[in-house]
Amino acid sequence: MNTKTSGKLRPGAPVDLAVQRRGLFKMAGLGVLVCFVGLFAGYLLLPRYFNFPEALTDRFVFWARLQVFLLIWVAVGVGAVSRGRRRSAQDIRGSAYGPPSPRLAIRIAFLQNSLEQALLASGAYLALITVLAAPALSLLVSATVIFGIGRVTFFLGYERGAPGRGFGFVLTVLPTLLGYAWAIFLIVRELWIA
Template sequence: MTLSIKQQGVFRGMAFAMATAIIVLSFAIIVDPFHYAEISTFSDRFAVLGGSLILPTFFLIFSIGRIAKFRFFSPEDIDGSGLTSGSHDIKILQSLLQNTLEQFVIVFATFVAWALLMPVSWLSAPPLCSLLFAIGRILFFKGYHHGAPARAYGFALTFYSTGLMFFTLVIYQVFAWIG
C-alpha cells in the first residue's frame, strides 16, 4: 500500500513525536533531573502531581476561553451550539477544545496513577510530560488550519508522551503484582 503525501507527513510527525516521547520519558526515569528520589512523603508526591497538572489545565481553560471570547464577538455564534448550527470558525475552536479535553482526561488519570504508584525516582516524568503536553498543544493549535501533516507532531507529542507513560505504568504494575 502506497501512502499519500498527507499520510507520509502524518507518519513523519507521529514517528518524530514518538521518538521525542521515548527520549524524554527515558531521561526522566534514568536521570531523575528534578532529584525526586529524595521525596519521602505522599504530600510531596501530591505536590509534584499538582505542579504537573498546571500546564494541561491551562490549555483546557485556554481552549474554553477562546470559544467564549469568539462567541461573544460573533453574532452568528453568540447563542451557543445548542441553538445555532455554528460558523466554520467556531467549529474549528470546538474541535480544538474537544481534542484538548480528550487529551486532558488521559493526562489527568495517568499523572495521578503515576504520582501515586511509581517509584519516587521516576517522578520527573509527569512534569516533563506536562511540558511536552504544552508544546504539543501549541503546535497542534498552530498547525490545525494547515491540515493533518502540520498538526500531526503536536497531536502525537501530546498523546504519545502520556500514552507511553501509561503503558510504562501498566507494565511496571504488572511486574509488581506478579512479584
C-alpha cells in the same frame, strides 16, 4: 486560495487522503522523536536541579500540582471558544442556534481534544505516582512540558489538516500512553512479585 499553495484546508474542499496520510506519518514520526528526546533529557537533567518527593503523601501533592499545568489547556480552549463566539455574528447566539463558523469549529475541536487529553494524562500521572518516586517523577514534569508544547502545535497546525495536527497530537498523547503502559507493567510486576 489554493490549498496546495497555502497549506490550509478549506471546509468542503476535496482532500487528497494519500497526501494527508503521508504528511501525518512524517509529522507523527517527528513527534515521536521529539517526545523521546524530551523525556530522556528531562530524566537526566531535572533530578540534578530539583528534588522530587519520596513519600506517597508528597507524591499526591506533586500530582495535584501537575494538574494545573494540564487543565490550563482546557481553560485556554474555553477562553478561545468564548472569544470566538463574541467576535462572530454567526456564532454569538450560541451552539443551539446553528453550526459553528469554520474558525470557531477549530477552537471547539481544540477544546474538546484538550479536555480528552488532559483527563487521560491526569489518570496516567495518578497511576504513576503510586508506583514511582524520585528521581523517576521527573518524567512527569517532562511529560507535562511536552503536553503543553503539543497543545500549542496542535492548535497552530489545525488548519493544515492531519499533517498539521499530527506533530502536536503525538506530543500530547504519547507520554500519556507510555505512562499507562509503564504503570500497568509496574503494577503487574508488583502484584506478581508479592
